[in-house]
Amino acid sequence: MEACTSLLSFGLSSNGLSTLEKLYGKPVTLADRETVEEKADQILSAAAASNVAFLVAGDPFGATTHSDLVVRANKLGIYFNVVHNSSVMNAVGICGLQLYHYGETVSIPFFTETWRPDSFYDKIRNNRGLGLHTLCLLDIRVKEPTLESLCSGRKQYEQPRHMSINTAIEQLLEVEDNRGESAYDEDTVYWVCSAGK
Structure with missing residues (x-):
């Protein structure tokens, strides 16, 4: 599994x-x-x-x-059979937006004190420029080594967790503040789909 x-x-x-x-x-x-x-x-x-x-x-x-x-x-010539299942990639249609009106999907990673990547920003800006929606996949942390364990060579892991919607929006707005290219703002409409609580 x-x-x-x-x-x-x-x-x-x-x-x-x-x-x-x-x-x-x-x-x-x-x-x-x-x-x-x-x-x-x-x-x-x-x-x-x-x-x-x-x-x-x-x-x-x-x-x-x-x-x-x-x-x-x-x-390798190994026989396989794929059984497809629903996923967020097609379940997002529940919000009523047409799937063919989505541009490139992006991932929003958890920021740390020293790592604040913003490569998703350009893709969101490009999608909006083309009149397309962007599906943003929010980070999860599953058996990720802690920074301390990477430095010490001893395996210790963070607790598994999902990124919250609030964290994602805070990070998106932080990147917009830094970039200032008007890809989105506080008034942008966000649809949130979650299987969690």
Whole structure:
């Protein structure tokens, strides 16, 4: 069960995994970011020898790491079958905006004291200039190493968390204040879709 691109509603506890194991009648292994990105060869080797299911929340092609697994399986001659699912990429249609009126999708990462990236700004500005909406995916932190652990070499992880809507808007407005190119402002209409509370 891939656990790096989404926080699952049942959580990452053993209770959540045992619920899935009961549902599927098979053992389920939690695949964190390290597993998916650094141990993909092990997943593919297992899939070459027996039936393996790579479970994801949402649509399997919503993340580049998932697409990479399919490309690599294809190159290795490993048979695969993709079962598509709904995701935020099509569920956002619930707000009534036509999907073909969306421009490039952007991700809004959590800012830190020393890292405040704003590359999403240009894409939002370009989309608005073309009269298109922008789907902004808000950051999640799942098994991310702490800065201290990166410096010390000992693995310690942040608590899993979703970016709140308020944090995203604060960061968007901070970037607009810094850039001043009128891509959006306090009066811009934001539609918020969330599966969380």
